[in-house]
Structures are given as structure tokens and as C-alpha cells.
Amino acid sequence: xxxxxxxxxxxxxxxxxxVINCTYTDSSSTYLYWYxxxxxxxxQLLTYIFSNMDMKQDQRLTVxxxxxxxxLSLRIADTQTGDSAxxxxxxxxxxxxxxxxxxxxxxxxxxxP
Amino acid sequence: DGGITQSPKYLFRKEGQNVxxxxxxxxxxxxxYWYRQDPGQGLRLIYYxxxxxxxxxxxxxxxxxxxxxxxESFPLTVTSAQxxxxxxxxxxxxRQGANxxxxxxxxxxxxx
Numbered sequence: 001x002x003x004x005x006x007x008x009x010x011x012x013x014x015x016x017x018x019v020i021n022c023t024y025t026d027s028s029s030t031y032l033y034w035y036x037x038x039x040x041x042x043x044q045l046l047t048y049i050f051s052n053m054d055m056k057q058d059q060r061l062t063v064x065x066x067x068x069x070x071x072l073s074l075r076i077a078d079t080q081t082g083d084s085a086x087x088x089x090x091x092x093x094x095x096x097x098x099x100x101x102x103x104x105x106x107x108x109x110x111x112x113p
Numbered sequence: 114d115g116g117i118t119q120s121p122k123y124l125f126r127k128e129g130q131n132v133x134x135x136x137x138x139x140x141x142x143x144x145x146y147w148y149r150q151d152p153g154q155g156l157r158l159i160y161y162x163x164x165x166x167x168x169x170x171x172x173x174x175x176x177x178x179x180x181x182x183x184x185e186s187f188p189l190t191v192t193s194a195q196x197x198x199x200x201x202x203x204x205x206x207x208r209q210g211a212n213x214x215x216x217x218x219x220x221x222x223x224x225x
Contacts, residue, residue: 008153031212042117042203042216043156088155092212100146100171101214103155 004091004104011110018076020107022089025070029091032065033101034074037086046074046087076109084111116140117217119204124222126198134189134220136204143209145187149173150201150219159202162187163209191222198224 003025012018024032030051035043049056049063049072056063062075072089086106093102117138126132136145144163148156158171162181176195181187187206191198201221205214 004155033213035216040219040221042119042218043205045213045215048213100158100161101156101212103148105153105155 004089004102006087006089006104006107008105009108009110011112012079013112014079014081016079018074018079018083018109018111020074020076020087020089020109022072022074022104023070024072024089024091024102024104026091026093026102027067027070029093031092032063032072033090033092034061034063035088035090035103037088037106039085043088079109079111081111081113084109117204117206117215119202119217119220122218122220124220126222126224128224129193130224131190131192132198132222132224134191134202134204134222136187136189136217137185138187138204138206138217139185140206140215141184142206142215143184144207145181146205146207146214147171147177147179147187147189148203148205150203156203159189191224198222 005023033048034046036046037043060077064073086108088106090101090103120135146161147159157173160179162168178190203219204217207214
């Protein structure tokens with residue numbers, strides 16, 4: 001079955017870069033996503049990468065995909081206190097016509113002022 | 114404003130009672146989803162619907178039921194058969210054939 005793993009916690013100092021890592025097991029994934037969840041709120045789509053890409057950059061966010069190692073990372077440059085949240089990676093596997101997502105456990109990012 | 118709404122934000126029920134959580138979207142999305150979130154765990158799929166009048170069980174459908182009578186609405190009923198219903202429930206939607214899902218703000222259900 002699908003298994004998406006993330007470390008549970010990450011702390012960084014304000015202004016530093018954060019790197020949140022994710023590993024997945026299903027090599028037939030088509031898209032990989034990063035979502036952000038602030039306390040008591042729903043998930044906000046941050047960015048996504050197609051499985052045939054290695055890298056995608058969007059302002060302070062850089063997504064790196066190593067398909068051989070099934071490893072996905074999200075780098076946040078110049079981390080701010082407003083970046084404190086839980087970050088989920090998710091993979092999309094096209095099966096029976098449904099675009100279901102499989103989520104990791106989430107990484108709680110704490111930004112220290 | 115386009116988006117997904119869930120109501121209420123907080124819901125309290127006594128054990129043994131059924132409760133229905135609301136999810137409405139005005140994004141004209143065909144597909145809708147219900148997830149459950151527990152502390153320290155990722156989201157787990159309860160039910161999904163790709164089209165009106167059709168829905169499929171997800172990974173943890175036992176003790177839950179849904180309906181999809183209108184494109185805009187996908188209510189979830191948590192029945193008394195659900196052994197551990199206290200959780201944060203998230204609804205999402207997506208365009209047919211698209212991969213990205215858009216989430217509502219969630220409903221926190223507490224059953225005592």
C-alpha cells in the first residue's frame with residue numbers, strides 16, 4: 001500500500017532556511033504536493049510537483065524531488081514566524097479513475113524568533 | 114467568494130447519537146472528499162464522490178455515511194456505530210481529472 005513518511009517536528013530560527021523532508025513508497029505517483037495547516041484550520045495547498053520534474057521554485061519555496069530515492073523535500077527560505085504550522089506532503093496515485101491523495105503524518109514547524 | 118465551507122466549526126454530541134457534518138462548495142468542482150485527522154497522524158480518507166449520486170468508501174468508512182444529492186453539497190453522518198468519533202473532520206473538493214484538492218476549514222467533533 002501507499003506509505004508516506006515525514007518527521008514529526010522541526011525547529012528553526014527566524015531568518016534561517018527550513019527543509020522539510022518526505023519519503024514515499026509508491027513509484028507510480030503522478031503528482032506530489034505540499035500543504036500547510038495552521039492551528040485549527042483546514043489545509044492550504046502550497047505547491048506541487050509533477051513526478052517527471054526534479055525541482056520547482058515558487059518565491060521562498062523550493063521543492064526537490066528525487067524519484068530514484070522516492071524523496072521529496074520542501075525548502076522555505078528566510079523562514080518567518082508566520083511559517084509556523086504543520087506541513088503535509090501528499091502523493092497522488094491514479095487508480096480506478098479517482099485522484100485520491102495519500103498524506104504523510106505532517107511535520108510541525110516551529111519558528112523561533 | 115468561491116470556496117468550501119464547513120459548519121459548524123465545533124460540534125459536541127453525546128455518545129450514541131448520530132450527527133451530520135455539513136460541507137458546501139461553490140467552486141463547481143465535481144469531486145468531493147471527507148477526511149478524518151487525529152493528532153500525530155496524517156489525513157485518512159473516509160468517503161469520496163466523483164459525481165452527483167455516486168460515492169465510494171475510503172480507507173476508514175465504517176461507522177460513517179454520506180450522500181451526494183447536489184453537486185455543491187456532500188454531508189457526512191457520523192453514526193453511533195463509529196467507535197471513536199472524536200476527531201477533526203476535513204472536507205475537500207477538486208475538479209474532475211485534476212489532482213489538487215482544496216480544503217474547507219474543518220469541523221472539530223467531540224463526542225462524550
